[in-house]
Amino acid sequence: MKINLTSVFVEDQDKALKFYTEVLGFVKKMDMPVGEFKWLTVVSPEGPSDIQLLLEPNNNPASKTFQKAIFEQGIAAASFAVEDIQFEYERMKKLGVVFTMEPTKMGPVTVAVFNDTCGNLIQLGQV
Template sequence: MKIKLTSIFVNDQEKARTFYTEVLGFVVKQDMPAGNYKWLTVVSPEGPDDLELLLEPNINPAAQAYQESLYTQGIPTTSFFVDDVQAEYDRMSKLGVVFPTLPSETEWGVLAVFDDTCGNLISIHQG
């Protein structure tokens, strides 16, 4: 068994596409019509290219409540690993990304938390 696809709820797919590609550096893998929305996935240019992140439209009231609750509590929806949290913080800050949690040393490594502009807090982690 392996993970092929995981998803993150976003409140605006086009805004998410721009943020996840132009700011985070992911690459669009699939972009197909799916009713009023899209099947929109991105992948890391660092691989593996078979692991996709679905930018899923948050149209389900239960998912909306879950997303809002996590955000309000300051809990990241997911975590991405980077080689250097401070360097990513510096790069992304210059692009206007908001970081509610600045880079800090923890028991399990360095981390920071940013707002993805689409309803989520995301942590970046350096192990």
């Protein structure tokens, strides 16, 4: 068994696609219309192309409540691994990304948390 798809709720799929590709460096994999929304996924250029992140429209009251609650509690909706967290932190800050936690050593891992502009906090981690 392996993970092939996971998702983050987003308030605006087009805005999310722009952020996740232009700022984070992911690559668009699928973009298919599904009613008023899209089946919109991105993949990492550094990982297997069959592990996709779905930019899932946040149009359900339950998902909106969940997304808002974990954001307000400072809980990251997803975590992405990086080779050099300080480099990514500085690169992303220059692009205007707002971090709620600067790179912080926590045992064997260093983590940072940023706002993805789409309703989520996302964690970066470097082992």
